[in-house]
Amino acid sequence: MFTKLVLPDIQELIEKKYFKSVKNIFLQLPPQDISDLINKLDENFTELVFRLVPKDKTADVFSELEPSVQEYILKHFVDSEIKSLLSELDPDDRTELFEDMPGIFTQKLISYLSPEDRKEALELLGFPEDSVGRLMTPDYVAVKSDWTVAKALEHIKRFGRDAETINMIYVVDDKWKLLDDIPIRRFILAESNKKVEEIMDYSVIFINAYEDQEEAYKLIKKYNLTVLPVVDKEGILLGIITVDDIIDVNEEEVTEDFQKASAIAPTEESYNTTSAMLLYRKRIGWLLILLVTDFFSSSIIAHYESAIKAVIALAFFIPVLIDSGGNIAAQSSTLIIRSLATGELSIRNWFNVVKKELLIGLMIGISLGLILYIRGFFWRGGPTIGMVVGLSMVAITIWSNLLGSLLPILLTKLKLDPAVISSPLLTTVVDSTGLLIYFTLAGLVFHLS
Numbered sequence: 001m002f003t004k005l006v007l008p009d010i011q012e013l014i015e016k017k018y019f020k021s022v023k024n025i026f027l028q029l030p031p032q033d034i035s036d037l038i039n040k041l042d043e044n045f046t047e048l049v050f051r052l053v054p055k056d057k058t059a060d061v062f063s064e065l066e067p068s069v070q071e072y073i074l075k076h077f078v079d080s081e082i083k084s085l086l087s088e089l090d091p092d093d094r095t096e097l098f099e100d101m102p103g104i105f106t107q108k109l110i111s112y113l114s115p116e117d118r119k120e121a122l123e124l125l126g127f128p129e130d131s132v133g134r135l136m137t138p139d140y141v142a143v144k145s146d147w148t149v150a151k152a153l154e155h156i157k158r159f160g161r162d163a164e165t166i167n168m169i170y171v172v173d174d175k176w177k178l179l180d181d182i183p184i185r186r187f188i189l190a191e192s193n194k195k196v197e198e199i200m201d202y203s204v205i206f207i208n209a210y211e212d213q214e215e216a217y218k219l220i221k222k223y224n225l226t227v228l229p230v231v232d233k234e235g236i237l238l239g240i241i242t243v244d245d246i247i248d249v250n251e252e253e254v255t256e257d258f259q260k261a262s263a264i265a266p267t268e269e270s271y272n273t274t275s276a277m278l279l280y281r282k283r284i285g286w287l288l289i290l291l292v293t294d295f296f297s298s299s300i301i302a303h304y305e306s307a308i309k310a311v312i313a314l315a316f317f318i319p320v321l322i323d324s325g326g327n328i329a330a331q332s333s334t335l336i337i338r339s340l341a342t343g344e345l346s347i348r349n350w351f352n353v354v355k356k357e358l359l360i361g362l363m364i365g366i367s368l369g370l371i372l373y374i375r376g377f378f379w380r381g382g383p384t385i386g387m388v389v390g391l392s393m394v395a396i397t398i399w400s401n402l403l404g405s406l407l408p409i410l411l412t413k414l415k416l417d418p419a420v421i422s423s424p425l426l427t428t429v430v431d432s433t434g435l436l437i438y439f440t441l442a443g444l445v446f447h448l449s
Contacts, residue, residue, distance in 0.1 A: 035064035059088035067100035094135040133209035136239030150192035178237040323436040325400040326427030332404035365397030
């Protein structure tokens with residue numbers, strides 16, 4: 001809402017060349033709002049407006065921009081400006097930038113870094129995509145367990161300025177193995193002559209650098225953390241992840257899951273900055289797959305053409321049955337996928353899921369089947385038709401409920417994203433199988449060949 005209100009004023013000031021007024025506005029705005037404004041500006045104004053951002057906000061504003069906007073700005077900067085901007089970015093923001101840029105452009109950007117920053121960037125980029133290592137920053141403060149509190153505080157004062165956060169101080173041994181994390185408050189309140197090991201409780205929560213970023217989100221949420229240390233397989237402290245980084249990751253994951261659930265290939269760009277052609281490519285692939293899958297439903301109806309001709313009333317209930325099956329499957333899959341994502345449900349509990357969903361499916365099926373039986377009895381076909389459509393509804397409901405709940409668990413077991421079982425894809429599968437159930441029952445009752 002704020003951006004919508006301010007954006008027209010900013011555009012008008014730029015067009016009138018009142019650049020000082022724009023700079024004054026930016027002095028009052030937080031980096032996130034400035035980034036939001038620049039993301040929505042016409043591309044022709046992007047570079048100019050970014051140069052009006054106050055120096056102390058430049059890095060924070062740049063890190064929040066859309067990848068395409070970042071690339072446009074960097075391509076219009078001279079070498080010295082790029083070097084300055086890259087040096088001001090936090091290592092984790094710099095890594096994210098390199099990931100989003102084309103490969104050749106990334107190599108060029110890395111060449112602008114100092115030897116120390118270049119080594120750091122290459123180490124961060126060496127971790128798998130979506131791993132914790134890609135998200136962490138090595139800007140933290142660590143102390144030794146045999147130091148006094150006074151010595152540790154001196155160290156914190158000296159190196160804390162460049163740290164991502166000093167809310168938590170990390171204790172390491174001579175090989176840099178993580179021993180503990182201690183809140184800064186405990187250092188301040190402790191006697192200065194005490195050893196650091198005397199104020200340790202050895203209850204540190206940490207994560208491996210090769211773990212998926214979603215695991216970091218689960219840990220931070222579960223233990224209500226603001227920062228999470230990252231270690232390698234030997235327990236060596238490599239970096240930290242802060243809660244603001246995790247919030248960004250979680251937002252991206254939720255957006256990606258929503259896109260997958262709607263049968264859209266995920267895109268990192270916002271809707272406003274994504275071209276029509278890219279959105280077409282992201283959508284058309286799944287739609288073609290769904291179209292081909294729908295042919296199975298058409299083939300099943302064609303196969304039972306003689307049955308439909310013999311008992312024409314059967315055709316009247318096809319939309320109700322297959323739509324209900326799709327809706328039920330979508331409901332159960334949504335519940336299971338969300339429970340898996342939040343850690344509330346483990347794949348080890350699959351049998352409990354089967355028992356619960358069988359019961360739920362039976363209850364829903366009886367409720368809907370009774371209504372459909374009454375509809376068939378009084379509206380079309382009489383008691384026999386009513387029985388067929390009622391029993392079909394019960395069977396389709398149980399099957400759809402099980403399918404919608406077990407497929408996400410199976411995909412998770414196979415290390416695949418359960419969001420792939422999107423509502424359109426699941427609905428299409430349920431449509432075909434639901435028709436088979438319906439016509440099989442009808443064939444048994446009416447003795448149709």
